[in-house]
Amino acid sequence: MEKAGSVPSKPGNPLWLLAEVTYKCPLHCVFCYNPIDYTRYGEELTTDDWLRVLRQGRELGATQLGFSGGEPLMRDDLEIMVTEARKLGYYSNLITSGIGLSEKRIAAFKEGGLDHIQLSFQDSTREMNDFLSSTKTFELKQKVAKLIKQYDYPMVLNCVLHRHNIDHVQQILEMAEAMNAEYVELANTQYYGWAYVNREQLLPTREQLKRAEEVTNKFRERVGNKMKIFFVVPDYYEERPKACMNGWGALFLTVTSDGLALPCHEARQLPGLTFPNVRDHDLGWIWYDSPGFNAYRGDSWMKEPCRSCPEKVKDFGGCRCQAYMLTGDATNTDPVCGLSPLHHLVTEVVDQAQLPVSPKAEVKPILFRDDKNSRALSKTPA
Amino acid sequence: MSETTPFTDDTVFELQRHFRFQWEPAQQGFVLLYPEGMVKLPGSSGEIMKRIDGKLTVRGIIEDLQTAFPGMDLKGDVMGFLEHVHGKGWIRPKQAG
Ligand code: SF4
Numbered sequence: 376m377e378k379a380g381s382v383p384s385k386p387g388n389p390l391w392l393l394a395e396v397t398y399k400c401p402l403h404c405v406f407c408y409n410p411i412d413y414t415r416y417g418e419e420l421t422t423d424d425w426l427r428v429l430r431q432g433r434e435l436g437a438t439q440l441g442f443s444g445g446e447p448l449m450r451d452d453l454e455i456m457v458t459e460a461r462k463l464g465y466y467s468n469l470i471t472s473g474i475g476l477s478e479k480r481i482a483a484f485k486e487g488g489l490d491h492i493q494l495s496f497q498d499s500t501r502e503m504n505d506f507l508s509s510t511k512t513f514e515l516k517q518k519v520a521k522l523i524k525q526y527d528y529p530m531v532l533n534c535v536l537h538r539h540n541i542d543h544v545q546q547i548l549e550m551a552e553a554m555n556a557e558y559v560e561l562a563n564t565q566y567y568g569w570a571y572v573n574r575e576q577l578l579p580t581r582e583q584l585k586r587a588e589e590v591t592n593k594f595r596e597r598v599g600n601k602m603k604i605f606f607v608v609p610d611y612y613e614e615r616p617k618a619c620m621n622g623w624g625a626l627f628l629t630v631t632s633d634g635l636a637l638p639c640h641e642a643r644q645l646p647g648l649t650f651p652n653v654r655d656h657d658l659g660w661i662w663y664d665s666p667g668f669n670a671y672r673g674d675s676w677m678k679e680p681c682r683s684c685p686e687k688v689k690d691f692g693g694c695r696c697q698a699y700m701l702t703g704d705a706t707n708t709d710p711v712c713g714l715s716p717l718h719h720l721v722t723e724v725v726d727q728a729q730l731p732v733s734p735k736a737e738v739k740p741i742l743f744r745d746d747k748n749s750r751a752l753s754k755t756p757a
Numbered sequence: 758m759s760e761t762t763p764f765t766d767d768t769v770f771e772l773q774r775h776f777r778f779q780w781e782p783a784q785q786g787f788v789l790l791y792p793e794g795m796v797k798l799p800g801s802s803g804e805i806m807k808r809i810d811g812k813l814t815v816r817g818i819i820e821d822l823q824t825a826f827p828g829m830d831l832k833g834d835v836m837g838f839l840e841h842v843h844g845k846g847w848i849r850p851k852q853a854g
């Protein structure tokens with residue numbers, strides 16, 4: 376038998392700082408990965424709080440910085456943060472739906488030294504796009520795409536795929552090409568937050584996935600290197616889990632709009648863990664010493680089959696949040712893994728998705744992410 | 758982007774658009790930053806990359822390195838490294854304008 380090796384329990388420095396600067400968002404995506412009870416969370420960090428977080432992150436050695444949310448453009452001090460980020464030596468990425476990106480703002484970002492913008496599109500056709508984000512935004516995004524080019528940013532498009540738009544992959548790619556996109560990420564929905572609530576309605580069929588991949592491959596052949604296309608399958612269709620966050624507390628440090636420091640943006644839902652707030656602690660202590668960040672480092676927390684599995688050094692037993700959401704215990708093997716004794720929890724959902732119309736979907740309407748729904752969901756204990 | 762057109766001693770390379778090269782105090786080493794990623798450039802790779810400035814020719818880079826590290830035959834290493842990173846699309850021949 377192969378020997379199982381071990382996952383290092385001592386972390387290196389964080390490389391990625393993800394600043395979820397606000398949970399506010401003008402869109403209402405059904406696949407949004409924000410917490411469903413976001414309306415419950417406290418006040419947003421101030422500009423000074425953020426500048427302190429950026430400084431401390433840099434001191435720890437983080438080089439990549441992501442501004443996300445919510446919609447980060449909802450913060451009118453984003454320009455200040457961007458400028459500071461550049462001064463500190465970050466490579467900064469803005470992850471945006473594009474709503475609120477005026478020429479004035481993009482000029483200020485360029486001037487401040489923002490390195491990269493990732494624009495998310497819900498779909499290529501106006502109707503679909505509006506349905507999925509539930510606002511009239513498509514034309515606006517095309518304008519934004521032009522601005523991005525004009526200010527010499529690489530055009531990086533991200534489109535979240537699911538049952539209702541995955542058949543449009545050809546149109547999506549054509550649109551991307553027409554916009555001279557350099558990178559296109561076709562990322563299937565991951566089932567967290569709002570997407571988890573809407574899982575039955577969003578999971579594509581195996582057939583849909585296969586077709587979409589074929590279309591993508593053909594397209595790739597034709598456009599060659601001028602447009603790089605990434606296709607991410609939903610992990611429910613995999614036999615092995617993703618190496619979530621490259622290991623717990625290994626590379627990524629997320630700070631939420633209300634100041635919570637997390638090893639991954641979904642982690643706040645995990646029971647029994649308390650995560651530190653950047654208002655009370657510095658990032659150094661948070662990263663190296665806080666119990667929350669140490670909870671699933673190494674492998675001593677693992678149960679079987681992960682504990683003695685040789686693949687644990689590669690996938691770290693998968694995603695803690697997914698293990699918790701699907702099995703009720705975050706220390707279980709991620710049930711996406713074919714070796715998990717609870718793998719059927721995933722295959723049952725996948726089997727269900729193969730039916731022409733998911734019967735559950737008929738009775739359960741799709742839930743748009745908005746404040747009203749969030750408040751309603753906050754009341755029912757998860 | 759990563760077409761491996763052969764280059765000569767007279768080629769002038771520059772960093773790919775949107776790539777940034779810098780010294781990382783926390784890691785005591787040079788790194789190359791790009792959209793959503795980073796590579797560390799330890800030892801001689803950092804020294805070579807440092808000289809890819811859109812001005813020096815390949816020959817110039819080799820000469821400069823030879824001055825900085827006398828007594829070492831670096832040409833093969835430099836050519837190999839340039840070929841590698843050019844193939845990866847991290848650097849490109851200097852564009853006109
Ligand atoms: S997924 Fe949609 S609703 Fe959620 S933050 Fe992003 S743009 Fe807003």
Ligand code: SF4
Pocket residue numbers: 615616680681682684685686687688690691692693708709712713714715
């Ligand atoms: S049992 Fe599955 S999830 Fe656990 S380490 Fe092995 S392959 Fe990974």
